[in-house]
Amino acid sequence: MKLAVCIYEGPYNHEASDSAYNFIKAAIAKGHEIRGIFFYHDGVYNVTRLMEPPQDDRHIANRWSELGATGIDIVVCIAAAKRRGIVDEVLVPNVRISGLGQLTMMAIEAERMVIFGD
Amino acid sequence: MLHTINKSPFQNSALESCLRFTHEGDCVLLMEDGVYGAIPGTAKSDLVASALGRKIQVFALGADLKARALKETIDGVQITDYAGFVDLVVENKVHSWL
Amino acid sequence: MSEESKKKIMFTVRKPPHGTIYVYEGLEVKLIMAAYDADISVVFMDDGVYALKAGQDTKELGIKGFEATYGVLVDYEIQKVFVDRQSMEERGLTEEDLLVIGEDEDTEEPIRPRMVDSAEIAAMMAQQHNILSF
Numbered sequence: 318m319k320l321a322v323c324i325y326e327g328p329y330n331h332e333a334s335d336s337a338y339n340f341i342k343a344a345i346a347k348g349h350e351i352r353g354i355f356f357y358h359d360g361v362y363n364v365t366r367l368m369e370p371p372q373d374d375r376h377i378a379n380r381w382s383e384l385g386a387t388g389i390d391i392v393v394c395i396a397a398a399k400r401r402g403i404v405d406e407v408l409v410p411n412v413r414i415s416g417l418g419q420l421t422m423m424a425i426e427a428e429r430m431v432i433f434g435d
Numbered sequence: 436m437l438h439t440i441n442k443s444p445f446q447n448s449a450l451e452s453c454l455r456f457t458h459e460g461d462c463v464l465l466m467e468d469g470v471y472g473a474i475p476g477t478a479k480s481d482l483v484a485s486a487l488g489r490k491i492q493v494f495a496l497g498a499d500l501k502a503r504a505l506k507e508t509i510d511g512v513q514i515t516d517y518a519g520f521v522d523l524v525v526e527n528k529v530h531s532w533l
Numbered sequence: 534m535s536e537e538s539k540k541k542i543m544f545t546v547r548k549p550p551h552g553t554i555y556v557y558e559g560l561e562v563k564l565i566m567a568a569y570d571a572d573i574s575v576v577f578m579d580d581g582v583y584a585l586k587a588g589q590d591t592k593e594l595g596i597k598g599f600e601a602t603y604g605v606l607v608d609y610e611i612q613k614v615f616v617d618r619q620s621m622e623e624r625g626l627t628e629e630d631l632l633v634i635g636e637d638e639d640t641e642e643p644i645r646p647r648m649v650d651s652a653e654i655a656a657m658m659a660q661q662h663n664i665l666s667f
Contacts, residue, residue, distance in 0.1 A: 318525050323665070325533070325555075332467045336441075339498070343517035349525070358558055396561060417565040425540045425571055429524050430663040431439070432531035436659055452547070452579050455619070456655040530545065530664045 320344055321352045321427035323420070325434030327362035328377035329370070334363055337433040338380055345387075352427040353390040354381070355420045358434065361398040364391070366409045378409045385411025392419045437527035441467035444479040449532040451482055459490040462523055464515070466496040473500070473508045480509055487511040496520065539572040540662040546581035547666065550599070551591060556584045559667025560599055567609045574613035574661075575606075576654055577646065578620045585616060585646055587632040600632055607635025607644055614646040617654060 322341055326333040341351060356363055368378050385391040391412045393403060398414055405414055424430055438456075440463060442449045450472045453463065463486060465473050472483055473495040483493050487509070494515045495508055508514065515523070544563055550556045567573055577585055584603075591598035606614060614634055621627065633643040658664060 320524065321663075332441075336467060339517045340520055344521045344524075347518060347521055349521065357562075358554060397558060417562055418569070420562060421566045421569045421571070424542050424566070424663045424665060425569070427663065429529055430665065431524055431529055432533060432666055433441075434531070434533045434666075435441075436655075448579065449547075452620075455651045456658065458655060528659060528661060528664070530658060531666050532547070533666045 319350045319352045319426065319428045321355070321423040321430045323355045323357060323423075323430065323432045323434075324360040324363060325358040325432065327359040328368065330359075331435055333360070333433040333435065334377055335375075337431075338377075338384075340431065340433070341384065341389075351389045353392060353419065353423040354384070355423055356391075356393045357397050357420070359401070360434070361393050361401055361403045364393060364409050364412045365403060365407045367407055382409035382411045385409075390419075392423075394420065437462045437464060437523050437529045439464045439466060439529065439531045440469035440472065441531075441533070443468040443471040444482055445471065445477075450479075453532045454482060454486050454491070457486065457489070457491050460492075462492045462494060462527055464494045464496065464520060464523060465512075466499055466520070468499075470495050470499045470503060470505060473512045474505055475507055475509045483509050483512060494519070494523065539570055541572045541574070541660060542566065543658065543661045543664045544573070544575045545664060545666045546575065546577045546584055547579040548584075549580040550584040550589065551594065551596065555667050556581070557597075557599055560602060562665065562667065563606075563611060564602070564609055567611050572613075573611055574615065574657065575611060576615045576617065576657070578617035578654070580620075582616055582620045582624060582626060585631045586626070587630060589632075603632055603634055605635060612644075615649045615654065615657075616646040618648045618650055621648060 444450045497514045589600045
C-alpha cells in the first residue's frame, strides 16, 4: 500500500521523529511503498546537517538522509523552514525543500497518511 | 477507523475525546506517552476498560511500554509492535489525535 | 473532476490558537490545499473550538492574527466547516460566539461554522481518504 508520513516535531525533544522512523522502517520491511515524508512545523529541524549529537546517540538527520538515499521523497515545507532558518545550505543530502503543494499531493495520492507530532 | 493516541490521559484529554468518536470495530493505538492509558489500577483505567466493553479494540505499542517500565496492561489490551502498527494502518483509515 | 471522484481530505483542529503555532500553520495548509482538486472539510473540536471564537485581537502580543483569514474561508471554497457541539458546550460557548467564515452569495447573510454532534463527525471521518490533524 502507498503510505505517506508527516512529522510535526523537531528531533530529540519529542519522540515523534523516532516513532515515525520506526514506523517507516517497519512499513518498508513489509513491502509497502512510502509515497513521501513531509516535515512541517518544528519538524523542519529534523534534517539539518548542523546537528552533532554525541557519538553514542542516534544521528537523526543522517537517518532521514539514508532513507532519502533509497529513493523516498523527503520534503521540508518551505514556509515552515524559512521561518525557522532552515535553508538548502543546511540540509542533509537526499532531502528537498518544497511547498505545501507537495503535502497536498501526498495526501491525495497516498492511500494512508499517518501524522507524528505533539 | 484507527485512532492513534500519543498523550498520557493524565496530561491531556485526547484519549477521552477520541473515545467519544469511536464505534464498535474501531481500533485505538496507544503509543508514546499514550501507553500510560493502558495501565490497570489507575484513575484513568476506566477509559480503556469501557472502550473494550464497547467492542473497540485497544492496542499498546510494546516498545513504548518497555521504555517506560510498564509491564502490566489492562485485560483485553493487545500489545503490538511497529509491524503491527503498519498492519493497523493498512487495515483502517487513520486519525492521529495529536 | 466530478465532485464524486474528488479525494475527501479532512482537517481536524483540536488545539487552541496562539499558545502554539499549530493552528496558524495549519490554516496555511488549508488555504493551499483548497486550490487543489480535493473535497475539503474542516472540523474543530476540543480546544480547537477556541480558534473560532469571534473577536480575537493579537495586537498586544505582536503576533499576526488569523481571524480575518477565517473570515474568507468560504471565498477560498472551504465551505464544509464544522464544530463539535459537545466541545462548545463544555467550554460554555454558543453559536453566537463563533466568528464568520464568509457570507451567502445571494442573501449576503453571514455564514458561521456548523455545529454538529460527535456521531455525525465520526461518520464523516470514516468516509475520508485522509485526515490531517492540526
